[in-house]
Amino acid sequence: MSEQNGAPNETGRIEAFSDGVFAIAITLLILEIQVPPQTPHGSLRTALVNLWPSYLAFLASFMTIGVMWLNHHRLFTLINKKDDGLIAFNLLLLLGVTWLPFPTALLAEHLLGAHADQQIAALVYSGSFLALAIVFNVMWRYAVRVRIVNDDANVAGITRQYSLGPILYGALVGVALLDAEWCLVLSALIALYFALPPSLWSRR
Amino acid sequence: MSEQNGAPNETGRIEAFSDGVFAIAITLLILEIQVPPQTPHGSLRTALVNLWPSYLAFLASFMTIGVMWLNHHRLFTLINKKDDGLIAFNLLLLLGVTWLPFPTALLAEHLLGAHADQQIAALVYSGSFLALAIVFNVMWRYAVRVRIVNDDANVAGITRQYSLGPILYGALVGVALLDAEWCLVLSALIALYFALPPSLWSRR
Amino acid sequence: MSEQNGAPNETGRIEAFSDGVFAIAITLLILEIQVPPQTPHGSLRTALVNLWPSYLAFLASFMTIGVMWLNHHRLFTLINKKDDGLIAFNLLLLLGVTWLPFPTALLAEHLLGAHADQQIAALVYSGSFLALAIVFNVMWRYAVRVRIVNDDANVAGITRQYSLGPILYGALVGVALLDAEWCLVLSALIALYFALPPSLWSRR
Amino acid sequence: MSEQNGAPNETGRIEAFSDGVFAIAITLLILEIQVPPQTPHGSLRTALVNLWPSYLAFLASFMTIGVMWLNHHRLFTLINKKDDGLIAFNLLLLLGVTWLPFPTALLAEHLLGAHADQQIAALVYSGSFLALAIVFNVMWRYAVRVRIVNDDANVAGITRQYSLGPILYGALVGVALLDAEWCLVLSALIALYFALPPSLWSRR
Numbered sequence: 107m108s109e110q111n112g113a114p115n116e117t118g119r120i121e122a123f124s125d126g127v128f129a130i131a132i133t134l135l136i137l138e139i140q141v142p143p144q145t146p147h148g149s150l151r152t153a154l155v156n157l158w159p160s161y162l163a164f165l166a167s168f169m170t171i172g173v174m175w176l177n178h179h180r181l182f183t184l185i186n187k188k189d190d191g192l193i194a195f196n197l198l199l200l201l202g203v204t205w206l207p208f209p210t211a212l213l214a215e216h217l218l219g220a221h222a223d224q225q226i227a228a229l230v231y232s233g234s235f236l237a238l239a240i241v242f243n244v245m246w247r248y249a250v251r252v253r254i255v256n257d258d259a260n261v262a263g264i265t266r267q268y269s270l271g272p273i274l275y276g277a278l279v280g281v282a283l284l285d286a287e288w289c290l291v292l293s294a295l296i297a298l299y300f301a302l303p304p305s306l307w308s309r310r
Numbered sequence: 311m312s313e314q315n316g317a318p319n320e321t322g323r324i325e326a327f328s329d330g331v332f333a334i335a336i337t338l339l340i341l342e343i344q345v346p347p348q349t350p351h352g353s354l355r356t357a358l359v360n361l362w363p364s365y366l367a368f369l370a371s372f373m374t375i376g377v378m379w380l381n382h383h384r385l386f387t388l389i390n391k392k393d394d395g396l397i398a399f400n401l402l403l404l405l406g407v408t409w410l411p412f413p414t415a416l417l418a419e420h421l422l423g424a425h426a427d428q429q430i431a432a433l434v435y436s437g438s439f440l441a442l443a444i445v446f447n448v449m450w451r452y453a454v455r456v457r458i459v460n461d462d463a464n465v466a467g468i469t470r471q472y473s474l475g476p477i478l479y480g481a482l483v484g485v486a487l488l489d490a491e492w493c494l495v496l497s498a499l500i501a502l503y504f505a506l507p508p509s510l511w512s513r514r
Numbered sequence: 515m516s517e518q519n520g521a522p523n524e525t526g527r528i529e530a531f532s533d534g535v536f537a538i539a540i541t542l543l544i545l546e547i548q549v550p551p552q553t554p555h556g557s558l559r560t561a562l563v564n565l566w567p568s569y570l571a572f573l574a575s576f577m578t579i580g581v582m583w584l585n586h587h588r589l590f591t592l593i594n595k596k597d598d599g600l601i602a603f604n605l606l607l608l609l610g611v612t613w614l615p616f617p618t619a620l621l622a623e624h625l626l627g628a629h630a631d632q633q634i635a636a637l638v639y640s641g642s643f644l645a646l647a648i649v650f651n652v653m654w655r656y657a658v659r660v661r662i663v664n665d666d667a668n669v670a671g672i673t674r675q676y677s678l679g680p681i682l683y684g685a686l687v688g689v690a691l692l693d694a695e696w697c698l699v700l701s702a703l704i705a706l707y708f709a710l711p712p713s714l715w716s717r718r
Numbered sequence: 719m720s721e722q723n724g725a726p727n728e729t730g731r732i733e734a735f736s737d738g739v740f741a742i743a744i745t746l747l748i749l750e751i752q753v754p755p756q757t758p759h760g761s762l763r764t765a766l767v768n769l770w771p772s773y774l775a776f777l778a779s780f781m782t783i784g785v786m787w788l789n790h791h792r793l794f795t796l797i798n799k800k801d802d803g804l805i806a807f808n809l810l811l812l813l814g815v816t817w818l819p820f821p822t823a824l825l826a827e828h829l830l831g832a833h834a835d836q837q838i839a840a841l842v843y844s845g846s847f848l849a850l851a852i853v854f855n856v857m858w859r860y861a862v863r864v865r866i867v868n869d870d871a872n873v874a875g876i877t878r879q880y881s882l883g884p885i886l887y888g889a890l891v892g893v894a895l896l897d898a899e900w901c902l903v904l905s906a907l908i909a910l911y912f913a914l915p916p917s918l919w920s921r922r
Contacts, residue, residue: 119733119791121323126741129330130538133338133408134745138753141342141415148424150431154416168408172401179323194913197784204745204780211753212766220760227762301398325527333534334742337542337612345546345619352628354635372612376605383527505602529731537738541746541816549750549823556832558839576816580809587731709806 120196121182127200128175131207135164135171138211159217159290166290167210169297170235171203174242177300181246181264187254195245202238209234217286228282228289235293236279239271271300324400325386331404332379335411339368339375342415363421363494370494371414373501374439375407381446381504388463389453396458399449406442413438421490432486432493439497440483443475475504528604529590535608536583539615543572543579546619567625567698574698575618577705578643579611585650585708592667593657600662603653610646617642625694636690636697643701644687647679679708732808733794739812740787743819747776747783750823771829771902778902779822781909782847783815786854788913793858793876799866807857814850821846829898840894840901847905848891851883883912 139160142153178199185192209231216227246268249255274296282289343364346357382403389396413435420431450472453459478500486493547568550561586607593600617639624635654676657663682704690697751772754765790811797804821843828839858880861867886908894901 119737122326122734123737123741123787123791125323125327126330126738127745129327130334130742130745131748132404133331133334134749136335136408136411137338137341137749139412141412141419144419144423144427146424148426150420150423150427154430154434164409165405168405172404175327176397176401179327193788197788200744200784201777201780204748205776207748208751208753215753215756216762219756219762220758222760223756223762226766230766326530329527329531330534333531334538336608337535337538340539340612340615341542341545343616345616345623348623348627348631350628352630354624354627354631358634358638368613369609372609376608379531380601380605383531530734533731533735534738537735538742540812541739541742544743544816544819545746545749547820549820549827552827552831552835554832556834558828558831558835562838562842572817573813576813580812583735584805584809587735 117182117185117188117192120188120193121179124178124182124196124200125175127203128171128178131203132168132171132175134207135167135210138207138214139164160214162287162290163210163214163217166294166297167206169294169301171206173297173300174203174238177242181249184256184259184264185249185254186256189249189252189254191248191252192245192254195241195248199238199241199245202234202241205234213286213290217290224286225283228286229279232275232278232282232289232293235296236272236275239268239275242271243268267300267302274299321386321389321392321396324392324397325383328382328386328400328404329379331407332375332382335407336372336375336379338411339371339414342411342418343368364418366491366494367414367418367421370498370501371410373498373505375410377501377504378407378442378446385450385453385468388460388468389458390460391458393453393456393458395452395456396449399445399452403442403445403449406438406445409438417490417494421494428490429487432490433483436479436482436486436493436497439500440476440479443472443479446475447472471504471506478503525590525593525596525600528596528601529587532586532590532604532608533583535611536579536586539611540576540579540583542615543575543618546615546622547572568622570695570698571618571622571625574702574705575614577702577709579614581705581708582611582646582650589654589657589672592664592672593662594664595662597657597660597662599656599660600653603649603656607646607649607653610642610649613642621694621698625698632694633691636694637687640683640686640690640697640701643704644680644683647676647683651676651679675708675710682707729794729797729800729804732800732805733791736790736794736808736812737787739815740783740790743815744780744783744787746819747779747822750819750826751776772826774899774902775822775826775829778906778909779818781906781913783818785909785912786815786850789854793861796868796871796876797861797866798868801861801864801866803860803864804857804866807853807860811850811853811857814846814853817846825898825902829902836898837895840898841891844887844890844894844901844905847908848884848887851880851887854883855880879912879914886911 139157142150142157145153209227213227213231216223218224219227246264250261250265255261278289278292278296281292343361346354346361349357413431417431417435420427422428423431450468454465454469459465482493482496482500485496547565550558550565553561617635621635621639624631626632627635654672658669658673663669686697686700686704689700751769754762754769757765821839825839825843828835830836831839858876862873862877867873890901890904890908893904
């Protein structure tokens with residue numbers, strides 16, 4: 107798919123399958139927002155405003171999946187060889203990605219629910235992201251260790267940026283216990299942070 | 311993916327991911343049309359006829375997403391380098407594309423509802439298209455500014471055609487306030503306009 | 515994507531987008547089969563048997579979409595140049611493909627319903643296939659006329675096989691008026707016929 | 719897509735379409751897990767715990783589809799020529815893959831239901847996997863027989879590993895008659911077994 111200059115693209119079909127899963131998971135998020143039904147008294151405006159937890163959850167999860175795709179893309183640009191372990195870690199990562207529409211809908215449904223339910227939903231939501239951040243780190247470190255990473259890759263910079271993932275999402279789990287709405291807003295901000303190019307980290 | 315003659319295809323995986331999102335969003339539209347359930351007295355014909363707002367919304371949104379894909383495809387044919395800003399704008403564009411099944415179902419549901427609800431639904435529908443037209447323009451102008459566009463690209467022609475987007479969709483928002491059905495019909499006609507090849511504009 | 519030997523693959527991204535739409539439409543079919551809910555008295559076996567119209571409709575539509583993909587694939591192997599008219603016809607074809615899950619679910623729901631409803635559902639089902647067969651023919655003839663077809667293509671053989679499409683699906687519309695179940699079974703058989711390689715027709 | 723070193727990639731578009739179907743089927747699995755609705759008394763924790771059959775079915779089916787994709791990928795790496803019979807067998811395989819979200823949701827729904835329903839659901843689930851294992855074997859043997867397999871392919875090793883598929887899934891059908899939960903757990907373990915690289919088998 108990408109980078110076909112000279113050398114064969116060994117990871118092409120893994121990337122194509124992963125792209126498919128990322129693209130579908132990110133697009134399925136919208137199915138979780140229910141269209142308010144017709145009512146005789148024309149209260150659609152209110153009904154749409156009351157859906158704000160769904161919009162916020164849609165946006166935060168879109169950003170998170172989008173940025174994960176971005177990092178997956180950057181990562182596989184640096185990986186030059188197919189490897190059975192890499193494929194296994196990648197499937198684990200995709201398991202997490204296909205799972206995300208569920209916690210997204212769960213948090214949207216319960217963001218304004220009973221307090222205990224808000225907490226549980228936010229824990230499942232932030233916990234899912236924490237698990238994905240850990241898998242991303244393990245996969246990257248594995249790729250570095252088995253030497254399937256390009257020589258010119260900024261290994262230290264990427265490792266530094268990725269390392270912050272479990273820390274930030276671990277803190278998000280803590281926030282989930284306190285306030286589900288802040289948990290959602292902060293998850294969007296963390297996604298923005300990971301959208302920054304890793305070159306920023308190497309320059310430090 | 312496309313254009314692999316000689317130079318490596320730098321934007322390949324961005325296009326593959328975008329193609330996936332466009333293809334899924336355009337195919338999910340059909341899920342919004344509910345199949346009329348069995349009834350003992352055989353009234354399916356009437357039930358199917360009464361679904362015309364859903365067919366019209368399906369058609370208008372299919373055309374709009376299809377034509378956006380077409381323009382995305384044309385645009386990336388002209389872009390010869392990967393760029394972090396381009397990827398960010400592209401994710402913003404895809405956010406809008408994945409969002410579209412929601413306003414489509416919303417307008418279909420409320421096209422024959424209370425007048426105030428028709429208005430709200432048509433505003434959300436046309437406003438979503440306006441936002442996408444603006445993102446398309448900003449992304450194109452950005453690509454031109456950071457010089458990742460091919461030398462032989464018809465920059466002036468494309469800029470002229472795209473500029474009309476926010477104007478036409480802005481007018482559509484005005485129509486939405488007056489008549490939801492015309493808003494739907496006109497959105498299909500605007501899609502047809504953007505399906506025209508930009509070469510027509512350069513010949514003027 | 516395919517055929518990258520020497521010449522650049524001009525139709526690559528059209529094929530990628532079309533593959534995506536075909537793949538999603540064919541996979542969404544399963545969402546139309548509702549899982550029977552839990553009951554205290556354990557009647558799942560009967561409930562599953564009673565779903566046979568859904569299985570049959572799933573199978574017939576899977577075969578039809580699968581074989582349309584096959585023919586789309588064969589056709590684009592023979593087309594060597596991108597063309598705006600071709601892209602427009604292709605979008606029209608994809609409109610039909612994304613539409614198919616609706617008539618499939620419609621016929622499954624009403625196959626055992628009131629007789630008038632069976633007829634309507636079978637007419638919508640067979641009529642959708644007839645429209646797609648016509649678009650396929652028009653697209654192929656257009657591609658031949660604007661000379662974007664490979665010199666070694668078996669034009670006469672393909673034209674002959676495709677011509678039978680509107681005739682067979684026209685007859686299917688007639689069958690729909692008489693018997694919805696036969697309409698479904700015959701649509702699967704017609705799909706099998708179009709799965710045959712066109713080389714069989716040229717040898718006559 | 720993959721392996722473009724020198725020779726043209728004849729099976730590229732078959733793989734792209736198959737990747738799409740695998741990616742969509744694996745991602746649709748999550749739609750089957752229903753989000754528990756809001757309740758005034760905050761019982762989400764219990765509701766989520768009670769969904770464990772859905773999580774288990776999601777995980778087992780994700781693993782099975784993921785590992786089937788892996789084997790499909792390995793298999794097509796070894797196949798060097800397009801063939802009409804191969805395409806037909808591949809469509810049959812994809813028919814099975816698109817079907818899987820249904821038995822997955824069926825078993826999740828009835829895993830804690832009436833005993834007779836558990837049995838039926840587990841039979842449909844394991845029987846679907848058995849059918850897919852048979853199709854995989856038939857397709858591989860066909861490819862070997864019509865000589866479209868690379869000379870350096872480890873034919874004996876793959877044939878040996880694949881042969882175990884129908885045996886293991888046949889045994890799973892037997893387990894389904896006895897205990898639906900064990901059937902689900904064992905299906906995940908069988909998936910793990912098929913994730914092992916076939917090179918392990920050739921070394922014996």
